[in-house]
Amino acid sequence: MDEDIKQSLKLFIVLSRAHKAITEQTNQFFQASGVNPTEFAVLELLYHKGKQPLQKIGGKILLASGSITYVIDKLEKRGYITRVNSPSDRRITYAEISESGKEFMAEIFPEHEKKLHELTEALSSEEKDQAIELMKKLGLSIKDLSY
Amino acid sequence: MDEDIKQSLKLFIVLSRAHKAITEQTNQFFQASGVNPTEFAVLELLYHKGKQPLQKIGGKILLASGSITYVIDKLEKRGYITRVNSPSDRRITYAEISESGKEFMAEIFPEHEKKLHELTEALSSEEKDQAIELMKKLGLSIKDLSY
DNA sequence: TATTGTTATACTCTATAACTATA
């Protein structure tokens, strides 16, 4: 039992280190591309899932409404997204990725993927499948616990 | 090859989610205990490895020297650590955990471990060993890459 | 000259609360 607890701590430590090692690299890449991780997350959402109400973006990225306004303002000033009014409910504003934003993502997203591929090449394809299963199981179980 | 790239992206996503799910819980625990993750990291270092030069702490936790001063000031004000001069090199200041800091860690560290154990109980002991091996391999390989 | 730690300063990100407008 005591060994089990140490094992769980160990898992947390190696998981954290692996995550940190990867995100240090990706964040550096984001920064070199002129966006921060939050902005990239918003752009990725809009790029892959289409336009979204600001409220919903806040829900996915876990940001308060005032903070969303701030992030969306920045992306809009940079020309990567536009605000679009909802015709059916005039309280709602959508954020939609612009042509310029699409070009930006079309350029950096494949690089991001490629970088991730290189960063994880220590694992074979089989090991990655194993790791995916284990991390999925772990992540999902905790999401369930948090209610 | 294209599938391999998608697989790597998938691994990054599930790894990030699992990590986020866990750290959300641990950070909440830290906050309830009155410290932030950085402060906990410093305390843990001093608790388990003994006193350290401020410079070295900054290296481990990845903080600039000015930021270290800020963090150490906070912990010192709370009475969890003390500054100790080095007799051999008068430029150096050690941070050392105080009795009060030890008591604090003696109380919360086992809780932290227990919490981690509960959070990871979706995985069997064998699965955890697998996950530990995979994450270790991944994390170490990236550290090697970053030189 | 180089290194350690401090000070002063500024910036980024996020949260909170009060507000407007719409429903």
Next chain:
DNA sequence: TATAGTTATAGAGTATAACAATA
């Protein structure tokens, strides 16, 4: 009344640069 988004404000945390003390 409740919801969506904005504005104004504040705070935490971090970085940078200039500095003093020491090596």
